[in-house]
Amino acid sequence: MVLAQLGGSIAAALARMGRATVVDEKVLAECLNEIARALLQADVRFETVRDVRANIKGTVNLDALAAGTDKRRVIHQAVVGELCRMLDPGKPAFTPTKGKPSVVMFVGLQGSGKTTTCTKYADYYRRKGFNPALVCADTFRAGAFDQLKQNASKAKIPFYGSYIESDPVKIAVEGVDRFRKEKCDLIIVDTSGRHKQEAALFEEMRQVSEATKPNLVIFVMDGSIGQAAFDQAQAFKQSVSVGAVIVTKMDGHAKGGGALSAVAATRSPVIFIGTGEHLPDFEVFDVKPFVSRLLGMGDLSGLIDKIQDVIPINQQPDILDELTKGAFTLRLLYQMFQNLQNMGPLGQLFSMIPGFSAQFIEKGKEKEGQAKIKRYMTIMDSMTEKELDNTNPKLMNESRITRIARGSGRLVKEVVDMLEEHKRMAKMWSKLPLANRKLNMNNRGSLKSLGNALPPNMLNQLGGLNGLQNMMKQMGTQKK
């Protein structure tokens, strides 16, 4: 997706700046130019790009920095901070509570992916132990009820709607009442898609909202509409009190930047992004991890979420007691590949691992990604025990590399590439505790899931389960 390119371009601009012998105003200006260009190409609004640029420049005052300050680091932090600010309206959205009835109403343009997203949202919470239900208050589009019915049945979620009733307010109220009685704790109301110009439909949406008194109105926005997103988001916000946004179609060729920056301008947080047509193509959106992933810095909290989704806690073998001490060796990388191969869509997972950028395995290119991992594992299969556990960067000399290439039937260049990739990840991993990311990991079960998915030695390096918990707490309490 184009956002991966955006991340790649910004990361490349920062890397180029990092390689400059002296970081001065000229180097900073070049770096900012490159970042601005990348943002514009991703369809972020000109005004937003101008502000981002000015704010970074304002934060990084090279002349005022004390001697010995790491200027590269200051610039890097300013860029990350500014990208986060661009995407973070600073107020959290309402989140449903298990056992307590909540009504969530979905609004959006026709074809934005609203109905699909309602089901994904319901399914997400169902997997978290909620008891959700869907109400189809779209009486405008023929076939809307059938679509919702089909989606809901597939996801095994109760639904309510009518083929004959034409008043959406009536259906919405009846549906909400019924599911309240049935003790559903998350009642989702899908409304008709509408165009900005259709005043009557906007009025209808307002009435549905007034009658059902939703705890949250979610605006569903098509990520591929680019700059037009800004006007759309504002038009909806003026009619109903939009409390959160879900950006869909962030897969494929969606530029995404337009939608994301427009959302920031309307000051409603993005809570999820849709990354495909199917139920699992739905990701929690959290600004800091998102920016981290975008720049190839990893997203541990997303990884944890994913791990919890795919491996039920009670089915996980307790490997935590078997941990041994060690560094981020090739053996650990091998184990990581092995564990992650069991965990579902690789593209999503890999961008969450510190050191991997989203480009490592692009969305839609999972097959190539799998082949790459297989290739890496074949190469590692031709290494000796000593090489796999090695921590000395000088050990991998020319003759060893040639032998490994011959043994695995791969090119010398491929072996070198893999060693480079490992080096980059090891470096990134060693920096991880300093990363400024929001993680919510006080829960022992979640920690175990993460512990089981990470190579044992890697966890041990962090001080075992307790060390990991402390690190998570530390990161979680850092100011957002």
Ligand SMILES: Nc1nc2c(ncn2[C@@H]2O[C@H](COP(=O)(O)OP(=O)(O)OP(=O)(O)O)[C@@H](O)[C@H]2O)c(=O)[nH]1
């Ligand atoms: N690629 C991709 N397609 C999506 C995503 N979300 C929804 N779609 C597709 O977008 C199309 C429109 O989705 P719907 O859910 O019918 O849209 P809607 O907003 O409910 O439409 P109206 O009822 O007309 O307002 C469908 O073909 C969906 O499969 C996504 O995240 N990625």
